Amino acid sequence: MNAIELRNVSKSYPLFKVDNISMDVKQGFITGLIGPNGAGKSTLIKMITGLIHPDQGTLRTLGRDMANNEVAVKQRLGIVSDECFYYEHLTIRETASMIAPFYSRWNHTLFKNYLEQFELSPKKKIRDLSKGMKIKFSLAVALSHEADLLVMDEPTSGLDPVFRRELLDLLAGMIQDETKSIIFSTHITTDLERIADYIAFVHRGKLIFNEAKDDVLERYTIVKGDTDLLDADTRRHFVGIRETKVGFEALSDNKEEAQRLFGDEALLHRPALEDLIYFTAKGGHQHA
Known part of the structure; x- marks a missing residue:
């Protein structure tokens, strides 16, 4: 119903x-x-x-x-x-x-x-x-x-x-x-x-x-890592990215795929709902 x-x-x-x-x-x-x-x-x-x-x-x-x-x-x-x-x-x-x-x-x-x-x-x-x-x-x-x-x-x-x-x-x-x-x-x-x-x-x-x-919250994941992990292919995988001089933080809507792509090279953790809004609204070009 x-x-x-x-x-x-x-x-x-x-x-x-x-x-x-x-x-x-x-x-x-x-x-x-x-x-x-x-x-x-x-x-x-x-x-x-x-x-x-x-x-x-x-x-x-x-x-x-x-x-x-x-x-x-x-x-x-x-x-x-x-x-x-x-x-x-x-x-x-x-x-x-x-x-x-x-x-x-x-x-x-x-x-x-x-x-x-x-x-x-x-x-x-x-x-x-x-x-x-x-x-x-x-x-x-x-x-x-x-x-x-x-x-x-x-x-x-x-x-x-x-x-x-x-x-x-x-x-x-x-x-x-x-x-x-x-x-x-x-x-x-x-x-x-x-x-x-x-x-x-x-x-x-x-x-x-x-x-x-x-x-x-199980499907999405936050990925944190060094910016040298980012290239044209990996960027396409993300809903939104926040980059700094020392690294990046990004939202993926496919946790399994993110684990396959980055393995032990990046840190993956469960997002909060606020993260979904923030990264979706910001998209792929947010620098800090």
């Missing part, structure tokens, strides 16, 4: 295009969406949540075509973003009273419990909340109508380390219920290394891969 299905989805803007993306977000798992700024992550998130519609291709969210079933799909969708969409002059209680009638599965007791857990006073005005508190409030709203799909767009960027860890534990607990799914777009890749099951990597509007996180 898939929570989200994109088939040949494209969206064009004057200076940017999401280009022919097909991918699935599996039900019951956390999928991390990564890529440099301007890669197309936010455009994808906006299409998945129905804020914008693709120019081409089809998009199904929770088994339904979003364009024709927007109200029904949004009943089952929770959105947490680092942007605040609420009226600043209202209190938390007033805002919740305004939101609750839109959701058939709104649970007042659950909402009250989350406010207590997140230490949010219902009397506090939205404008008096810190960035972290606003994200906690958005999360309380998203979780209180028993959403089947949680869409998170840079949710941890304003959070202190303690609540970030708390939030990740909460999300990991949420998907113990295998009917729930999470798509999590972030540039804080260490968060995804902690909790994501799958990683979708977008670069310049194209999908580079969408695979199980452990498979990705």
Whole structure:
């Protein structure tokens, strides 16, 4: 079962295009969406949540075509973003009273419990909340109508380390219920290394891969060695290279091939997700 299905989805803007993306977000798992700024992550998130519609291709969210079933799909969708969409002059209680009638599965007791857990006073005005508190409030709203799909767009960027860890534990607990799914777009890749099951990597509007996180980190490797190991043939093997006066560091998307090419002459080690973004964005011509 898939929570989200994109088939040949494209969206064009004057200076940017999401280009022919097909991918699935599996039900019951956390999928991390990564890529440099301007890669197309936010455009994808906006299409998945129905804020914008693709120019081409089809998009199904929770088994339904979003364009024709927007109200029904949004009943089952929770959105947490680092942007605040609420009226600043209202209190938390007033805002919740305004939101609750839109959701058939709104649970007042659950909402009250989350406010207590997140230490949010219902009397506090939205404008008096810190960035972290606003994200906690958005999360309380998203979780209180028993959403089947949680869409998170840079949710941890304003959070202190303690609540970030708390939030990740909460999300990991949420998907113990295998009917729930999470798509999590972030540039804080260490968060995804902690909790994501799958990683979708977008670069310049194209999908580079969408695979199980452990498979990705097993397939790619960082190669470190002397620059005399680099020639036209070995350079072609790398996704991206960073060269210095004393050596090079490069990313290969084929660990076995890299081991065969370099043997004991270079040092190979497992990359972090951040390395995949950095070297893919930089390409083959980065000197330091």
